[in-house]
Amino acid sequence: MSYYIGVDIGGTNIKVGVVDEAGRIVGEADCPTGADRPQEVVLKDILKAVEDAISAASGVSRADIRAVGVGSPGAVDSEAGVVLYNYNLGWRDFAIGPLMSKALGLPVRLENDANAAALGEVVAGSARGASSAMVITLGTGVGSGFVIDGAIWTGYNSAACEFGHMVIAYGGRPCTCGRRGCFEAYASATGLINMTKEAMEAHPNSGLAELARREGTVSGHTPFAAADAGDPVAQRVVDEYIGYLACGLGNLINGLQPEVISIGGGIGKQGERLLVPLRRKVEEETFGERREGEKMTRLVSCTLGYKAGLIGAAMAARR
């Protein structure tokens, strides 16, 4: 049997898994990221976690491992295996691919983490078998990955799929990237929380504001919960949020018409609560007529959770 190692680098933890040909995880390990430490120290921990994951995979020996895939946030050069820069981790020119390859004696493939997660969902999750699929993760930011015929679309310079930094509201809300009006500034959990806080300030006696006070915090879940409890202010926030989300997804569908778009991340956990009104709104936003039997992009929820990035990184190494 052939196995692949998947490494998913997160802000807090690095997850490592041994993945079989079908995209199943057969052994796992993890370690803290500790991104502020010297690169060689981080690397040493990753290598240790790789060995731990192999030990945890019963019936798998080191000789069964064919390659290693690494998913990293930030701008990566997949050809060279270098994390060019990542503002959150403070990394710059981290040649993680060549360094790991040398240490392990295995080929190492580096991908952007969102792209890797998209591949994971296509190989083994919500978009399994789709000829083309896009994964949109609605978390702190908006991550996106686009997979065509089982391969991650990385563009000319392996920097593609920053669809979160697609302007949908010219001159609108400032985005962390320096542009204004990015999809991410509206459709991320952060965007939804900002809209929620603004609504709470404008309507301090609303059910929304009350719920937030009771819970002592505002999360992406708050407006959905308050809307479900019947608060019209919260419902307006949800509607507004879904309007922006549908706008960006409508852009992607008009432009690329993937077979599937899978929604993940914190907000994606709303599942059908989000997807039912979202599908209706997206249909209004997409070009063309609705005809009997017309092939339409399917909007679904991601199913692999954090495992998508790990499985996808491993599967990227398989190619």
Added chain:
Amino acid sequence: MSYYIGVDIGGTNIKVGVVDEAGRIVGEADCPTGADRPQEVVLKDILKAVEDAISAASGVSRADIRAVGVGSPGAVDSEAGVVLYNYNLGWRDFAIGPLMSKALGLPVRLENDANAAALGEVVAGSARGASSAMVITLGTGVGSGFVIDGAIWTGYNSAACEFGHMVIAYGGRPCTCGRRGCFEAYASATGLINMTKEAMEAHPNSGLAELARREGTVSGHTPFAAADAGDPVAQRVVDEYIGYLACGLGNLINGLQPEVISIGGGIGKQGERLLVPLRRKVEEETFGERREGEKMTRLVSCTLGYKAGLIGAAMAARR
């Protein structure tokens, strides 16, 4: 030698060409579209133009023709060879592929015309040899085509690449498609003419307004000419236009990172007059750092003009 027929269906005329393997046109013919006539009458004229084009190609006999490619505006089903609907031509469910195939005894490939034009520019024009390229035509609308490794990206349902209907200004100018704030509503020649007319009304004594009165008309060329003559009102229109255009192109680059974006259509004829400030603005709009030697999408002008659609349709038939 193998040759291919390219058919480019326009609002007024249908152009037909015999194209060699290298994408060179070796014989041409055309006929009026007359789209309001019955489909079988239109078809008859196209078939006649095909025979005329073959006759016009010296040294080419009918037996040298391997396949036919047709580029049509509107929504097309490439698999079935059917123009699903086209509002401008008033066509609906025109099975042009099977009908032409039967009449000519040759395989026929149907593509959206903007997609075909993109392929033409990649095979034989401005994006020759690019691993991935996007062609954006700035005319009455904004056409777009995306070519990956020599193949047109048509998406799951062959309706992809309507990037003109990507919202860049949420709730903004109404678009012909029913959405508001589409890229097309700002970056098309129509969008520029609208901005120009608004500026003329607000500044009736401007050089821009004077030029338009003298010429008796407003075209996409008017604001560029008035700006070049030193009128600040016209310069502001040009700057505003380039801002919107750069916004949409920045979205496409952040998302897809094609090797080349070729700009065509009426406004594309401005060439470097448009591209020099546009490149500067796009650089501000794109994600990431500018680093020495970093691979960047090249912004160039289309070089094939109307021949792009014809050559591209023929080359689509080659595959």
